[in-house]
Amino acid sequence: MILCVCNGLTERAVRSALSDQAAPPTVADAYRACGCSRICGTCAAAMRDVVKAERARRSNATCNAD
Ligand code: FES
Incomplete structure (x- = not known):
């Protein structure tokens, strides 16, 4: 599913880019990790x-690791 029309980003591409981030991601990190930036803001x-969802996934992974 296309998430950001301006940058041609799919939801899958964003999730994949965020999973490579060391620290819990922010919205700015999401654009940066995909090599682009927010343009119109419709996708914000x-x-x-x-x-x-990515932050929750990481939090659950940490909780389940104990
Ligand atoms: S739709 Fe993502 S910046 Fe325009």
Whole structure:
């Protein structure tokens, strides 16, 4: 599914780019990791949801590692 039309980013590409980040990602990190930046902002809410899901995934992974 296309998440950001301006940059041609799919949700899968964003998730993949974020999974390579060392620190918990921010929305700015998501654009940066994909090698682009926010242009029109229409995708901001969807991007925030993907970042939120990635942070939750990492949090769950940490909890389950104990
Ligand atoms: S749709 Fe992502 S910046 Fe425009």
